[in-house]
Amino acid sequence: MASRTVCSGAVLGSLVLALAAGPAHAAPPRPAAAAPAALPAPDTAALGRLLRTALSQGAPGAMARIDDHRTSYDDHATVHKATEGVADRVTGEAMDTADRFRIGSVTKTFSAVVLLQLAAEGKVKLDTAVNHYLPGLLPDDRITVRHVLGHRSGLYDYSYDMFAATVPGFEAVRTKVFTYRQLVTRALKHPLTHAPGAAYAYSNTNFVVAGMLIEKLTGHAVRTEYQNRIIGPLKLTDTFYVHPATAIPGRHTRGYLTPDEAGTPLVDATDQTASWAQSAGALISSTRDLNTFLSALLGGGLLPAAQLAQMERWMPAGTGQAYGLGLRRRDLSCGISVYGHTGAVQGFYTYAFTSKDGRRSLSALANTSNNGAVHQTMLRTLESAFCGKQTKLRGTLTRLRPAARTDDLAE
Ligand code: REY
Numbered sequence: 001m002a003s004r005t006v007c008s009g010a011v012l013g014s015l016v017l018a019l020a021a022g023p024a025h026a027a028p029p030r031p032a033a034a035a036p037a038a039l040p041a042p043d044t045a046a047l048g049r050l051l052r053t054a055l056s057q058g059a060p061g062a063m064a065r066i067d068d069h070r071t072s073y074d075d076h077a078t079v080h081k082a083t084e085g086v087a088d089r090v091t092g093e094a095m096d097t098a099d100r101f102r103i104g105s106v107t108k109t110f111s112a113v114v115l116l117q118l119a120a121e122g123k124v125k126l127d128t129a130v131n132h133y134l135p136g137l138l139p140d141d142r143i144t145v146r147h148v149l150g151h152r153s154g155l156y157d158y159s160y161d162m163f164a165a166t167v168p169g170f171e172a173v174r175t176k177v178f179t180y181r182q183l184v185t186r187a188l189k190h191p192l193t194h195a196p197g198a199a200y201a202y203s204n205t206n207f208v209v210a211g212m213l214i215e216k217l218t219g220h221a222v223r224t225e226y227q228n229r230i231i232g233p234l235k236l237t238d239t240f241y242v243h244p245a246t247a248i249p250g251r252h253t254r255g256y257l258t259p260d261e262a263g264t265p266l267v268d269a270t271d272q273t274a275s276w277a278q279s280a281g282a283l284i285s286s287t288r289d290l291n292t293f294l295s296a297l298l299g300g301g302l303l304p305a306a307q308l309a310q311m312e313r314w315m316p317a318g319t320g321q322a323y324g325l326g327l328r329r330r331d332l333s334c335g336i337s338v339y340g341h342t343g344a345v346q347g348f349y350t351y352a353f354t355s356k357d358g359r360r361s362l363s364a365l366a367n368t369s370n371n372g373a374v375h376q377t378m379l380r381t382l383e384s385a386f387c388g389k390q391t392k393l394r395g396t397l398t399r400l401r402p403a404a405r406t407d408d409l410a411e
Contacts, residue, residue: 039336039360040388042066044080047384050377051084054366057373059349060256060266061085061095064364065287066385069295081287087253087367089266100238100252100286101365102274103350104343107283111210112149112326113297114225116307119145123217126310126325130209133216137209139188142196145213148206149325150315154192157203158183162276166260166370167267170346174272177244180212183276200317204280207326211279222279234296238286244273248284255347258370266368269347281345290352291361294340297327299358312339334387338362342379344369351378355386362386 044066051062063083070077083095118124126146130138130153133145138155147153163169187205194201211222218225223241231239240249248270256266274282285293296302303311314322314329322329330353331337340353340361349369354361362385366374383390 039355039386040334042080042360042362042386043384043389044082046390047080047381048082048084050381050384051082051364054374054377055085057377058258058266058371059085059366059368059374060089061087061253062364062366062378063095063097063099063253063287064362064381064385065097065291067288067291067295067361069299069359069361085367089254089256089268095253095367096251097287098251100240100248100250100284101350101367102248102255102343102345102348103283103285103290103352104277104281104345104348105204105207106285106290106341106343106350106352107277107279107281108207108210108326109297109341109352110226110230110283110293111207111214111222111279112311113302114214114222114229115145115149115210116303116311116325117229118214118217119310120304120307124213130213133213134209137184137212140192140196144196146310146325147196148209148213151200151202151206151317151323152197152315153203153206153209154194154196154198154201155184155203155205155209156187156190156193157201157205158186159204159276161186167257170257170267170269170272173276174269175246176275177273178275178278180208180215180278183208183278184212200315200323202317202323204277207280208278210326214279226283230293230302234289234292234302236285236289236292238284238289239293240284241282242284243278243282244275246271246273252284253365253367255345256368257346258368260370267346269345269369272346274345277345281343287363287365290350290363291354294352294354295358295361297358298339298354298356301358330382332383332387333390334383336386338382338386344375346370349375349378351381353382353386360386 054062066080068078081097087093087095087099127144129141130143131141143153214222226241254270257269311325311327314324317323320331329337338353343350349366351364364381366378
């Protein structure tokens with residue numbers, strides 16, 4: 001704590017008031033003109049219908065939690081919780097919003113926050129080459145820290161090859177422990193997909209490199225940095241980085257991977273090292289903690305204004321979407337934009353987004369993956385949570401958008 005400029009000193013106290021008064025470390029305060037109009041009330045009936053639709057499309061269970069914060073990220077002033085189906089297909093235990101789960105690539109936002117805090121502390125420069133910090137790691141000295149955090153490096157995504165066959169690919173790595181270098185080596189068997197900086201192309205390899213940077217710059221495991229910089233200060237008591245342990249600690253939902261072959265039974269994928277993902281996707285959390293995290297981040301409680309602004313320098317990243325640094329913007333059909341990430345590790349689809357000021361957050365989960373229909377349905381929970389009651393036309397527009405690799409997860 002003491003060594004950090006971003007979150008040191010009065011920060012614990014100021015974090016609590018971050019949304020109310022602006023954080024003590026962020027100067028100058030954000031202008032009042034930036035405050036958006038109040039959001040429409042969530043359409044909770046539509047939210048429930050969507051979760052039931054996800055079940056009809058093959059998810060054993062689904063849940064969502066919306067937090068409307070009046071003053072600060074930990075003032076859970078108005079909370080809406082919705083659950084459908086089961087957390088455990090064997091015991092029949094019902095899904096509960098208190099259940100922990102694997103958040104997949106929402107981990108990337110945590111990794112980006114750590115690196116941007118390090119940038120605020122002057123320990124890393126966004127436009128400096130990765131090879132300056134990790135000599136000889138990458139084949140092109142033009143790849144910068146910013147390229148990596150914005151998926152603009154051109155580094156091939158090693159997970160394409162790994163999971164070309166979904167269930168055999170998963171079972172081959174379920175108990176494996178990889179070093180970061182082994183994952184990067186797999187990616188480097190392929191040429192760069194484009195010149196550094198030239199295009200956006202989502203790749204887990206980028207956030208493996210981000211993990212390596214965090215460890216090199218701090219001398220600590222990423223687990224320690226997540227804990228000291230985010231989990232501890234925000235009191236995220238459901239959030240864990242247990243790699244390479246295979247179990248989700250405490251109360252949790254199990255996750256069920258959908259095989260590629262239609263009609264084949266779901267595979268319980270709950271227990272795995274998630275070593276193939278690490279700083280790109282191995283965190284465990286809950287809907288409450290994810291809402292707290294994103295509300296704190298957009299509310300200015302985790303980064304100084306300058307670094308949050310870097311995180312929100314948007315590059316086009318698919319229809320109605322843009323990507324900043326470890327953070328996605330989704331432009332909803334009602335004209336409201338939301339900020340966060342999605343995640344997919346085997347058995348778990350996660351959706352975590354917040355409003356521009358962080359005052360309303362939605363986290364949703366379906367306990368299956370590799371099921372495009374469920375994914376499209378769950379994406380629509382954003383519309384229910386942030387747009388309120390919708391006309392049919394707006395719903396149709398969202399429904400028609402094809403799932404693409406521009407999402408934060410592999411197809
Ligand atoms: C990896 C495959 C997806 C998941 C991925 N996840 O890149 C990162 C993320 C961490 O974005 C798997 N799909 C599934 C396949 C497709 O195996 N053949 O859907 O569980 O969260």
